Amino acid sequence: MSCEYCKDKLEAYVLGLLEEESKTRVAEHISTCAACRAKMVLHQRAALLLDRAFQEKPAASLRQKTLRRLDGEKKHGTSWLLWGAPALAGAAALIIMIMLSPWETVQLARKRPAASRVHWQAVLHTQAQEAPAYSIRESGSGGGQGQAALVLAQDADTGPARPRAEAKRRALLMQTPMDELDMELTNPINDRSIYEDLGVATEVAKLLL
Amino acid sequence: MILEDIMKITDLFKPAPAAADSLELRFARGDMDAMEEIMRIHHNSIYQLGLRLFASRDLAADFYQDVFIRIYEKRHHYRPDRPLKPWLYQVALNLGRDRLRRKREISLEEASCPEPAEMPRMEEEAIAAELKQKVWGVMESLSPIYRETLALRFSSDMSMQEIADALGISLSAAKVRLCRGLKSFEDAFRAQGGEMYVL
Structure with missing residues (x-):
């Protein structure tokens, strides 16, 4: 060794x-x-x-203090559930409303049958592109062809409209068949600006009730 | 008679009276009595772990509270079929590492060595205040990996395997780290003019 x-x-x-x-x-x-x-x-x-050198005992009150903190956090968690659950439900409802397409929101406001959905999407899209020109038209009860009457056409055009949006608006005013509109005006729901105009559209919808 | 027979048969399907649930099981269920018992068992060791990690009574007291609150919050991650102690120290060590990282940002002036006046009478009798202060200071100057290894070894009664598990390293690596930690402590102690006289 x-x-x-x-x-x-x-x-x-x-x-x-x-x-x-x-x-x-x-x-x-x-x-x-x-x-x-x-x-x-x-x-x-x-x-x-x-x-x-480290053989010290903690203060006797430290355990009780920790237990009180634990108890407090437990109660805090419970009280959060009491007020938090309804708040959460409300927030969820709000999110669902926001997630709904503008049409669906308008539809909720108007309680209209779903037959005119495509048409309303088109109208909202037009508004989004060239507010404050409103072109509102209702489809017939059968949907399908654009035989609907022009319910309200309020043109208060204050500036040059974009060509594409203008074409759509004119198409609406000229009672273009609904199926064509549907094809032409696809994807309006994802347009963020639609949401901004939602308030206006809802107001217009109220006029139609 | 028939009723009695039916009762006997239904008794067969009744679950046997359960033995008292283990501490681990009660803790995992969020039982506050179990929590209190765990705090009682690890009362000194968790505080001393904090002392060794931070060399500060205030920080050790904060650490103590936060460790037990953290383990209560994390009880859903604990598997009651496994030993509680290594898991508890693992959670404590993770918390300690976070604190050490933050503590490094604090100026050295705020790093608190024990004031002789604060020391309990019994401790003063057991160890010279000056020596104690030096030990705390040296411990604080060590690399965090040595400090946490030494802290676990001297604060808990865990086996080396449990310490290795808490550190997340192999048993042999934990042994090497512990030996180097002791050597490192000795070198730093001597460098600061400390003498290894008998306590």
Whole structure:
């Protein structure tokens, strides 16, 4: 057994990390080698310092304080459920309303049959493109062909309308067959500006009731 | 007679009276009594873990509270069929690591070494205040990986395997880290003029 063997094992020996065989060999060596024993004692003292210097007990009130905090958070969680659930339901309803297409929202306001849906989409799209020109037309009860009468046409055009939007508006005014409108005016619902005009459209819808 | 027979038969299907639920199971269910019991068991060790990690009584007290609140919040992540202690220390260690990261941003002036006047009478009798202050300061100067390894080893009665699990490293790596941590502490202690005299 040499000092070289023990050199890297003394910390592990002190910390109780050695396997039985190594532990025995180190113990045998330090019993005969004063230099290694002195090193081992230093490691032992360091370990003792690390152990003893932090041997403090927390204040007795700390546990109670923590329990009160836990209890408070538990109650807070419960009270949140009490007011939070209805608020959450309200928020969900609002989100659903926002997620609905403008047509569906208008439809809710007007309680109209779904037959005129395509037409209303077209109208809203036109509004979005060139407000404040409103071109409102209702489809017949059967939907399909554009045989509907012009219910309201309020043109208060204050600026140059975009050509495409103008074409759509004219198509509406000229009682273009509804199926064609449907094809022409696809994707109006994703137009963000429609949402901005939703309030106007809803107001117009009220006139039709 | 028939009724009695029916009763006997239905008794067969009744579940056997359950043994008292384990602490782990009650904790996982959010039982506050179980929580209190866990706090009682780990009262000193979690506080001392905080002391070793932060070398500050105030931070250790905050750490103590936050550890138990954190484990209560995270109880749904705990599997009651596994030992609670390593999981608890793992959560505590993660919290401690976050705090140490933040603490590094605090100026050294705010790092608090214990004031001799604050020390309890019994502790003063056991260890010289000056020496204690030096140990805390040296501990605080160590690399976080050594500090957390030493803190776990000296604050808890966990086995080395449990410490390795809490650290997220292998058993052999944990042993090496612990030995190097002790060596590192000794070197830093001597560098600051400390003498390893008997406590």
